[in-house]
Amino acid sequence: MIKTKNLKKIYTTDEVETTALDNVNLQIKEGEFCAIMGPSGCGKSTLLNVLGLLDNPTEGEYYFYEDEVSDYSERARARLRKGRVGFVFQSFNLIDELTVFENVELPLLYLGTSTNKRKQKVEEALDRMNMMHRRNHFPQQLSGGQQQRVAIARAVVADASLILADEPTGNLDSDHGDEVMKLLAELNEQGTTIVMVTHSPYDADYARRVIHLFDGSIVTEKMQQGFHV
Amino acid sequence: MFINYIKIAWRNLVNNKFFSIINITGLALGIASVLLCFLYIQHELSFDEYHKKKDRIYRITSYGGFNAKEWKVYTSGNPVAEMRNNVSGVEDAARMKRCGGEPITVGDEDYRDVEITCTESNLFNIFSFPLIAGSKNGVLDTPFAAVISQSTADRLFGDENPIGQSITLNWHEGREDFEVTGVIKDIPVNSHFKYDVFLSYKSLESTPICLDCGNLMYTLLDQDADTAAIADLVLDHIREIDGKEYVEDIRLQPLDDVYFSSLGAQRQGSWQYVQVITLIALVILALGCGNYINLTTARYSQRSNEIGIRKAIGADRLQLIRQFLSEALLVTLFALPLALLLLELSLPWFNIYAKTQISLNVVNNIWFYVALLCLVAITGILSGIYPALYISGLQSQEILKGKRDIQSGSGLLRKGLVILQFVASVVMLTVTALILQQLQYIQQKNLGFDSDKLVSIKIDDPALIRQGNAIKQELISQSTIEAVTASATPATGRFARTRFTFQSDSIPDKKYTFVNPRIDEDFIRTMGIPLVAGRNISSGGATKNQEALINETGVKALGFHDPEDILGRIIGRVEVVGVVKDFHIENLRKEIEPVFLRSNQLNRAYFVTVRLTAGNISEGLDDLRSVWAKLGSSSPLNFTFANDLIQQQYEQEQHTVWVIGIFAGISILIACMGVLGLAAFTAQRRTKEIGVRKVLGATTVNIVALLGKYFLKLLMLSFIIAVPIAWYVMGQWLQNFSYKIEIGPGVFLLAGGIILIIAISTVSWQSIRAALVNPVKSLRME
Structure with a gap:
């Protein structure tokens, strides 16, 4: 599903050149649950952005399904992303001015889904996340855990086959964090590929594969059972 | 999708009331100004259009x-x-x-x-x-x-x-x-x-x-x-x-x-005036749009998260452009009723000061609505297109990653717009001040005669017109009347309508043209015009020969240096008996011309000019009325003070100064609202910095200076740009006058000072608010 070859990402300012990713070779198959770990600044989020087609690598190849997309334009990447990739962020990133329902509806609006179909899919997604009763609330009226469940609903509403989660439990207490991780594991069991960046070894244990990054390079890769599941 | 745009725009408007009010008011003022201008131009262009065979x-x-x-x-x-x-x-x-x-x-x-x-x-x-x-x-x-x-x-x-x-x-x-x-x-x-x-x-x-x-x-x-x-x-x-x-x-x-011909008509229009008002209205609309662009791009840094999310989950650039243009159009639509209200309220005032008779009865005209819709669309697009293009072009990962320094990208434009607002304000304020100065100069300039307590009476009764001497006699016998003169035209204002040309004796090809009013022997005494040489003309009845007085400019025009040399000379069969000091027979747009004051022997008095004695003017006027009753005039006393007649010559300038003054006020208001919004935004954005600085020992004054410096620099730059523009514009305008003020630095410093005080007060208000916040709180907020 995803394959990178000698992926490099270099940030250049006037004086400093920072290598965020250095020769990353990675392959993620459909249906995998993969955790990316490493200390702050090791390039985890950069890797996630490249994998999520939000950013282009500086060098190397990136195959998204069959397409080599490393030099795709913003517009082409946006087209590819639409409906296939869902994002879950540490800080939820819900739009404050929109209600729960409207936030979840947004990806479908951009896909041009019909009104009836939209309503049906949003309600399904909210139901799955057990958030139907909060559909008319605004994000500020919800707890952190609830907000993240809405964010996950938004990530899955368009039937994305890949969910990229950037420290999804980073802003949550352990109970809510666990709840969110269970939802992600459930989605993975239903066939969604999940790539998750995390600091937490506990959360990483939900994944079947754990990749450790250090200074922009993969240092270890470990397959595991996913013992919380 | 469109409903989603409107929904989010509406909620943004409601959640940011302060910025929304600034945006809506600024745009409303701009739209109202353009509508006013539109009505004015439509009114001016409608002259004589109703004639079926007009072509x-x-x-x-x-x-x-x-x-x-x-x-x-x-x-x-x-x-x-x-x-x-x-x-x-x-x-x-x-x-x-x-x-x-x-x-x-x-x-x-x-x-x-x-x-x-x-x-x-x-x-x-x-x-x-x-x-x-x-x-x-x-x-x-x-x-x-x-x-x-x-x-x-x-x-x-x-x-x-x-x-x-x-x-x-x-x-x-x-x-x-x-x-x-x-x-x-x-x-x-x-x-x-x-x-x-x-x-x-x-x-x-x-x-x-x-x-x-x-x-x-x-x-x-x-x-x-x-x-x-x-x-x-x-x-x-x-x-x-x-x-x-x-x-x-x-x-x-x-x-x-x-109607627009300089040759004159009962009602006469001025293209120059139409152009000036159009230009000002467009500048004000640009200022309103500028405010929107400034505040919107500034606030996008707060909305960056939303934009990042929208992009991450699939919004393409066109969809975002459509969203932000919809928002601008919505704000403009909200500004429209306010603009129409402002228009309705300001129209009567505009009519008074601009001497127009514009009405809002065009609301029955379909074209008014078409123009209105076009105006909303143009304003919305002008305001929204830059923010939409700019913001939709940002990379989503940068925004989401927290590289939210969006304002740095549009900083140049924002500075440019603030400078435009300050420049417009300084120019309009300076122009207003200079026109006022010129009008004051005209009012205070020594016209060469004493216009105080001078009353001009128009004689309507044909029977009285032939009794010039009798009227004069009756009037002069009153204790409140110092002097009386009769003439065919009012002695001030449009006094001389005719020109008199004669051949030079010594140089056959040379012709001299003199302004040629007819006067009586009491003219110079009544008007208070001093004699420089010779004597006054003798009374009309006493001599068959015509006599004349000439002014100093006339003496020079004839090639004499000493006024005495011209005395006794016969010009066009009239003997020059005296030379008077130069006086302004026409308005100050024109230079003093050679004047040939010839004695009037017709004993006709179409106008009588009276100088009242120092003291109670109302008593003097009562005396005038009683004389009028005694003379048995068939028509009532019809008088005007000479000073009012002089003022009437500058009506156009007085209207202009009002209209430009009003527009200058509006542009300053818009500029200040923009600065207020930006100052509030800057203070908000730099909350953390202000907190850190305060922790490190900065005082409130330091903080205010820190935030004020940015605007001060822009203001200085605007001032430098505005001065030559105002200088040029006013230099052109003053060319209409032969007698005019010198444009000194004072008026620029005054205008700059006023704008500076208003702008700094506006910025300080927001800065002090930011500086007074407890740093613990501001750091926690971040």
Whole structure:
């Protein structure tokens, strides 16, 4: 599903050149649950952005399904992303001015889904996340855990086959964090590929594969059972 | 999708009330200004447009003259008969001539403020002045017939049928009765005419009045008539049949050009004024849009998260552009009702100060709504397109990663817009101040005569006009009256209408042209004009020889250095007996010309000018009224203070200063709102920085200075840009005046200072608020 070859990402300012990713070779198959770990600044989020087609690598190849997309334009990447990739962020990133329902509806609006179909899919997604009763609330009226469940609903509403989660439990207490991780594991069991960046070894244990990054390079890769599941 | 845009725009408006109010008010002021300007231009362009045959109507203008040669609208009226009968291409022609005078008497009642002219029935065929009573054919074909306007008919006769009724008015040297033969609908205000009473031209034939001079001529031509050929025929007639060889050229002026023509009409428009108002309105709209762009791009850094998310989950650039343009259009739509309200409230004031009669009755006009929609669309797009393009072009991962320094990208534009606002404010304020200064200069300038306590009386009663000396005698016997002079024209304002040219004795080819008013022996004493050499003219009755006074400029024009040298010389059979100090006979736009004050022996007093003694003016006026009663005048005392007459010459400038002053105020208001919004935003954005600085020991003053510095720099730059612009504009305007102020640095410093104080107060208000926040709180907020 995803394959990178000698992926490099270099940030250049006037004086400093920072290598965020250095020769990353990675392959993620459909249906995998993969955790990316490493200390702050090791390039985890950069890797996630490249994998999520939000950013282009500086060098190397990136195959998204069959397409080599490393030099795709913003517009082409946006087209590819639409409906296939869902994002879950540490800080939820819900739009404050929109209600729960409207936030979840947004990806479908951009896909041009019909009104009836939209309503049906949003309600399904909210139901799955057990958030139907909060559909008319605004994000500020919800707890952190609830907000993240809405964010996950938004990530899955368009039937994305890949969910990229950037420290999804980073802003949550352990109970809510666990709840969110269970939802992600459930989605993975239903066939969604999940790539998750995390600091937490506990959360990483939900994944079947754990990749450790250090200074922009993969240092270890470990397959595991996913013992919380 | 569109509903989603509107929803989010609406919630943004509601959640950010402060910025929304600034945006909506700024745009509303801009839209209201443009609408006002639109109505004004529409009003100006609508002049004479209502005539059904307007495209075929021409005014005949002539070039030439005995002395000063110039284009004039007055000419011989004689060619009309030939034009009507023998000239191909001419469908009709009509002449008009000043005649008759107030008051109009019906029964025992006198009526004033009526505009009277003599004309022919053909005028009603040429122009669309619909007759609502009387027969169109030959309505003015008999002598002593009158056609009056509907409102005049109502005024004079109330509910009675006006047809066949008699009106009495001043006629030649007496009073005359005219029979009302027709009533026309009132002439619309957007007309270069404003007559209430048309008398039959034939009535003039029994008077000794010169019929082939001083006529206004209008003609109605066939669609494809050769105007040049017709002009030549008219010229031939005037030169050969009327014998007026001094007329050198004739042109047919299309009706469309009459209102804006510099040759004059009863109502006259000014293209320059239209252009200035259009420019100002567009600048104000730009300022309103600038505010929107500034505050919107500034606030996008707060909305960056939303934009990042939208992009991450699939919004493409076009969708985002559509979203932000929808928001701008929505804000503009909200501004529209406020703009219309502002327009409704400001229109009466604008009409008073700009001397217009614009009404909002265009609301029945579909084009008004089309223009309104276009204006909303243009304003919305102007305001929204840059923010939309800019923000939609940002990379989503940068925004989401927290690289939210969006403002740095649009910083240059924002600075540019703030500078534009400051420049516009400084320029308009300076222009207003300089026009005021010039008006004040005019008011305070020594005109060479003493205009205080000088009262000009217009004599309406034809019987009194011939009794100049008797009136003077009666007036001077009053203790409150110091001096009296009688003249044919008002002694201030439009005093001299004629020029007098004579040949030089020594240099045969040299001609001298002098302004040539007729005066009596009391003129210079009444006016307070000092004699420089010689003596005053002697009283008109005492000598058969005419005498004259000449002014200092006249002495120089004739090539003399010493005024004494000119005394006793005969110029054009008139002896120069004295030289007076220069005085301003015309307004200060014109330079002082050589003046030849010739004694008036006709004992006619169309105007009497009186100097009241120092003391109680109301007593003096009471005395004037009692003398008037004693003289048995058929018309009441009709007087004006000389100072008011002088002021009337600068009405246009006074209107201009009001209009520009109002617009300057609006532009300062918009600029300040913009600065207020930006200052609030800057303070908000730098909350953390302010907190850290305070923790490290910065005082409130330090913080205010920190935030104020940014705006101060922009203001300084704007000032540097504004000064030459204002300098140039005012330099051009002041060229209209021969006597004018020097543009000094003071007025610029004053305007800059005012804007500086307003801007710094605005910024400080927000900065102090930010500086007073407990740093613990501001750091926690971050």
